[in-house]
Amino acid sequence: MTNPVYRVDGERLWRDLEKLATFGAEEAGGGVTRPAWSRGYLDAERWLVAQFEDAGLSVRIDAARNVWGRWEEGKLPAIVAGSHIDSVPSGGAFDGCLGVLGALEAVRALRRGGHRPDRQIWIVAWTEEEGSAFGNALFGSRAFVGELDLEAALERTNAAGETLAQAMGRIRHDSAAPPGLPRLPDGLGDLAAYLELHVEQGPLLERDGVPVGVVTDIVGLRGARLRFTGQANHAGTTPMDARRDAGVGAARGMVEARRLAVDHGVRATAGVVELSPGGTNVIPGRAEFSLDARDREAAALEAYVSALRAACSRIAEEEGLDVAYEQVYDIAPVPMDAELQRLLTDVCAEIDTRCRPMVSGAGHDAMVVAPHVPAGMVFVPSRDGISHAPQEFTSPQDCAKGAEILMHALARLSAGKPKTGGHP
Incomplete structure (x- = not known):
């Protein structure tokens, strides 16, 4: 059962989304251009680190520049929630960002409500999901699971002709990230499940009047x-x-x-x-x-x-x-974990929120993690189905609802239930 003591602060989540959108904001057009490794991205990263620390989380930046905020109270393998904070050129304020900041607000709510997890809860902001900087889409998550062609990735260049290897070297001089090449921060064996909250980036939820989608597969x-x-x-x-x-x-x-x-x-x-x-x-x-x-x-x-x-x-x-x-x-297509789908659906029912199963037509970090760790995704509506554009918008109420579902799912999963596993 869900615990009524745990309540997300939707207004605070909205303020966080608005603040994050200022990093890389365009003067004209209202869009956000925040490719990984850029000045705007690094400023956003520093701000995010401060928010993690303010929430009482232990912060680590791994050598792939994934940013981890870790609630290390539990002893069992961790539950991870997150997404990414880089953007496409002239993108929106919600793609990826809601998944990271929604996870942060979910953890804040659990801590405020006195939750005592048996499992650690980690938040992650994966690096360069979009690939708009060096063409290395899903860079951080692929580095994490050991599926990155590192030599090829480091040789890729950005629009200025700088290689990724040069950019990483330049940034490391002003960074808390450890030296060396991308590697697993603690190993896949330290993870029990992965959850990702995301805007739908399509029209189906809004069209059908359903506030939440539970992802069954990623195409x-x-x-x-x-x-x-x-x-x-x-x-x-x-x-x-x-x-x-x-x-x-x-x-x-x-x-x-x-x-x-x-x-x-x-x-x-x-x-x-x-x-x-x-x-x-x-x-x-x-x-x-x-x-x-x-x-x-x-x-x-x-x-x-x-x-x-x-x-x-x-x-x-x-x-x-x-x-x-x-x-x-x-x-290849990637199915989401069957037990996590059921858990997310049960949470929606218990908080009286309609949901529907959905196939994700977009790629996400969850598709990289899922073959290695049980993974689940939650979608909330995108107004007019628009994404990767300045007009991208998800209402404050829908953002808060997504964070609420994530919060209850994290509460259940961190209570010591054994690893999930299996697909429909």
Whole structure:
């Protein structure tokens, strides 16, 4: 049963969200640009450390620059809650931030209410979840579980041409982080479960009038580039029936990508298009588009990609082109822990809050942690389904409700229940 003594301070949580949004705030447009390792990010990190310390938590910054606030009263393996505080360019104030600050407010409420945990409770702010600084998406969580290609990650450069290795060296001179390369702070064996509160970043909860989503799965992702090659030529002197126009091939390929996505029930996006040589009076000799395909079933993604490749090969033959498919990433779908799903659903019922099961169409740090530690996620509504934009907004009431659910879940899990495990 939930304990009525434990109460989150929704007003304080909202003030924290507003304060965090000032770090990296844009003068025009109302957005937040706070890539990991930037000045705004480091200022936000220092502020967060101060909040952890003010809440009575022990603070550690590991060599991957994940920030940990630890309530170390319990003796059993820890329950971890968190998310990230970096942003995309011109992003919003809630993506990731609610998960970190909601966890902080949940811990504050438990401490105020006199909770005596058998398990330690840790809060984490993972580094560079977005990948907007060096392209190392999910950097901190991947370093934590030992799945990071460290050599490749350290060689990546930001917009200024600085490598990540150089940035980490520069920052370490003014940091509490230990020297050395990313490593596990205490080992996965010291963790019993991981919870992540997050804004939905989509329209479903608001559309259906349901205040909370309990995540069942995080979708798998296939990323690729499809490149059509023809012959650049003069736009005015080349007859239409003599053209090998790579731009036409790519355009037809993108239309097929959408049509096949609908047929296969997956979500697919062509977000980047490049034409070369790029003159208004030159027929493109090369055209490339990016592909981002997502689904909860790996087999559905495989079938979709196979169908698209076949369609693009047919288009290339019809247009007199060559086509190449280059895979950029292949991330398997990840189910959330079945027992944690039930626990979160039970908490919602006990505090008289409607919830629904949901598949996350976005990637999260929880998908990195879940294969190693039982993981669960809670979603709260995003107004108009907007995220990764200045208009991103979740109401104070919904933010507080998410923190309340997290608080009760942490109270139960920290009471000494054995490790959860298993998927639906």
